[in-house]
Amino acid sequence: MIKDLRLHGSIGQVDYFAFVAGMNIHSTYFHEEGPSRIRFFSPGNELTISDHGISYRGTGGSFCEYGFGVEESVTDMKKPDILNRLIMFGAFPDNNERVVFTNNIQGEETFYRIFLQGHAVKNYYFIVSSEFKGEFKDRQKQILKSTGKFLKRTDLSDGDRDTELLDSLYSALSEERSTLYIFKLINRGNREYYDAFRSFYLKNRKLGIEEELFLEEIASRNNIDSYQRERMKIEIMYRQPENRAIVDEYKDILINGLKKEILHSSEQAKLNRLRTLGIRNNISVILFNTLNILLLKGKNVQADEEAGYVNEARSILENLFFSDSSIKRHIIKEDIVRLIKANNKACSLNEKGMEKVLLDIGKACDDLSRETDDFSVLEEFSSLVTYFDRYDNVRAMLGNLAFMKNPEFREDAVRSLLGNKKAFDELDDSLFHSVFIKELYRNKYITGYGKRKIELVVKGLDNIKHGEAAFKDVVKDLKLLADEENLYSRIYSALKENLRSFVPGLEVRGGRDRVRAEIEKNLSEDGPPAEIPAELFEKVFVDLRKESIYLNQILPRIIQNKDTALREDFLRNSVLDRFLIESLEQAYLAQRGLDRMLLEKLTGDNPLQELEAASGFEPLHKGFADLPLSHLGTPPFE
Secondary structure, eight states: OOOEEEEEEEETTEEEEEEEEETTGGGOOOEEEOSSEEEEEETTEEEEEESSEEEEESSEEEEEEOOTTSOOOHHHHTOTTOOEEEEETTEEEOTTSOEEEOSOOEEEEEHHHHHHHSOSSEEEEEEEEOOOOSOHHHHHHHHHHHHHHHHHHOOTTTTTOHHHHHHHHHHHHTOTTOEEEEEEEEEHHHHHHHHHHHHHHHHHSSOOHHHHHHHHHHHHHHTOOHHHHHHHHHHHHHHSHHHHHHHHHHHHHHHHTTTSSSOOHHHHHHHHHHHHHHHHTTOOHHHHHHHHHHHHTTOOSSOSSOOHHHHHHHHHHHHHHHSOTTTOOSOOHHHHHHHHHHHHHHHHHTOOHHHHHHHHHHHHHHHHHHHHSOOHHHHHHHHHHHHHHHHHHHHHHHHHHHHOSSOOOOHHHHHHHHHHHHHHHHHOTTHHIIIIIHHHHHOTTOOHHHHHHHHHHHHHHHHHHTTSOOHHHHHHHHHHHHHHHHHHHHHHHHHHHHHHTTOTTTTSHHHHHHHHHHHHHHHHHHSSOOOOOHHHHHHHHHHHHHHHHIIIIIHHHHHHHTOHHHHHHHHHHHOOOHHHHHHHHHHHHHHTTOOTHHHHHHHSSSOOGGGSOOSOOOOOTTSSSOSOSSSSOOOOOO
16 A cells, blocks of 8 residues: 655755655645646645745645754753754744744745745645644644644654654654645755765865865855855754754853843853854854854843943044044044954953944944035044954964864965054054963963964064065964874874773883884874874873873862862963863763762852953854854845
8 A cells, every 4th residue: 555655856946855645645636737836735735836936825834954044932942852943834923932823824935035044955844634624723733732842853854864754744643534745845056065065074174275166166056145155054063963062052051041131250251161162163153143142132241331441442432533623633543552452352251342332333433424424434433443354353363273273374364464463563562462462372271282373473473574484484384383283183092092001111211112113103004104203202191191190199189179279280280281181071070970060160160251261263264164244143134
C-alpha cells in the first residue's frame, strides 16, 4: 500500500518539494501545473507556487529553523529545546506574546520575504485537510495543540530527513482520516553559498583569497545581497558546538537579567569575557549586539545615569557645533583627543553611551543644515567622525592580532595601520599607545603570542616610519611568529601526550632531546618538515610543568581555602595564558564532579572592570563575518 507521495520541481531560483501522507492517498489527485505556477489542492485548501512567491488558503501554517535574522520571541529564547519558528495561518502574537487566532487563513508571500524573514536557505509550509466542521480559528487551535510541540522542537528539518519529518508530523497529528501536506522551499543560490562557506569554515576556519573570490562569484551569479550572506555566515559559525556554547551562555546571562533594571557588574564582566572568547573563535560581534538589542531592550548595563566621561563628550560636541559663533571654531586637537579617549572607555566597558551621543549630535547637525541650508556644521562633524572610523579600524586590526591564531595580515593592512597611527600621532604622540596598546596589555586574556605580535607590529611601524623596514618585512615577521605559534601548539599536544604516558628521561636534557627528535619525526609525517628549536621545546616543557604544578598542588589549595590571591599570583608569575588555565580549571572540576560555581565565586564576584576582557575587538574585514551592516545589525527593508 502506498504510504506517501512526493513531488519535486523548480521555479526560478527555488526548488520545491511536496509530500503527502494520509488515508487513500493512492487515489488522490492533488496538483495541477501551469506555465509558470503549480497549484496543490484538497477540499477547502490550496497552496500555489509561482515564479515570484506563494499564495495559500487553508488550515495549517509554516515553520523553519531559528537562525540569525529569524525573529525569535523571548518566550522561545528562554526554552533551549525550541529549535524552530512556527506560524499558524490566520494567527498572530499580541503584546504579551500570546497567540491570537482569526478566521482569515489565506495570504501570500514573495520568495524575497520568505527567505529574508524566514530561514535564508530552507522553509516549510504544511496543510491539514480534514472533514472538520466549524470555524477555521477553532481548527487551527486544534492543529496547534496536537502538532505545535513537535514542530517547534523537532530537528528533523535539519539534514533533509523528509520521510521521518512527514511520518513524525502525521503521527503527532494523530488523525487517521486527515491528509497531511508538507511543502519544502529551497533557495538554490543561497544554498550554494551556504554549502560553500560551510565547507571552507569547517576546513580552515579562515578564508584565503581563492575562497573569497569563489564566494564572491557565487553571490554575484545568484544576486545574493550582503545581509543574506552575513546571516548565513553567522548561522554556520553558531552551529559549531564550541561557538554555540559561548553564544548560548551569553544569551542565558541576558535572559536571566530580563527582570532587572540594570545588570550587576559581575554579569557585565562575564559578558565581556564571552565576547572576547567569541572573537577568538571568529564569531561575528553582530550576533552579540543583536542579542543585546533583543534582550536588554535599551536598559543600562551598569547605571541609570549617563556616565561622566559621556557627559564630557556631549559637552565638547555641543560646544563645537552649537554654541555661539565666537566659540565655534575649527575642531580643536585637544578636544578630539578627549573624545577618542571617551570612546575608548565606552568600548572597553561595552557601554553604548557614546553611540547615543554621536547619533544625537549627528541628527542635530543634519537638522540644522537642512533648516539653515548651511552644511559647514555637518562637514565639520563628518571630519570628526573620520577619527572614530579610524579608531574602529585600528581596534579591529590589533584585536585580531592579539586574540586570534593565524590572523590574516597583509601589506595593505600594515599600510592602513601606519596611516591611522600617523593621524593619531598628529593629535597627540602618546594617544596611539594609550588607547590601543596599553589597553590591550591590560587585558588579562591576551596571550603571550598575542603580546609578541602587538610588540612586533608596533616596532615594525616605527621602523617603517624611520625608513629601516618595508611593509613586506613586517608581514614576513608576523608570518614567522604565527608559524612559531602553530609549532608551539603542535609540540604542546605531542609532549603532553608523552607526559601522560610517563616517558622516562624527561627530567634530564638528554632525555628531552630524544623525545624532541621523536616528536619532530612524528610531526613531519603529519605535515611539512618540522624542525623544533631546542629553546621552543624547552619553553613548552616548562609550561607543561607549570600546568601540572598548578593542577596538582596549587588549585586544590585555592579551592579548599577560597584563596583568590594565590590564584592571581600564580597567573601573574607563571605567564601562562588565562584562557588555557580557565579551561584546565573547568576540566578539573568536571573530572571530580565539583560545582563550577566554586571558581565563579573566586573570579566573578567583584571583578575589576578595567581588567576584564575588553569588547569590541572585531575580526578584520573579509573575516568569516563582515562588520555590522548597521548599528543594529538588522535586515534591510524590501
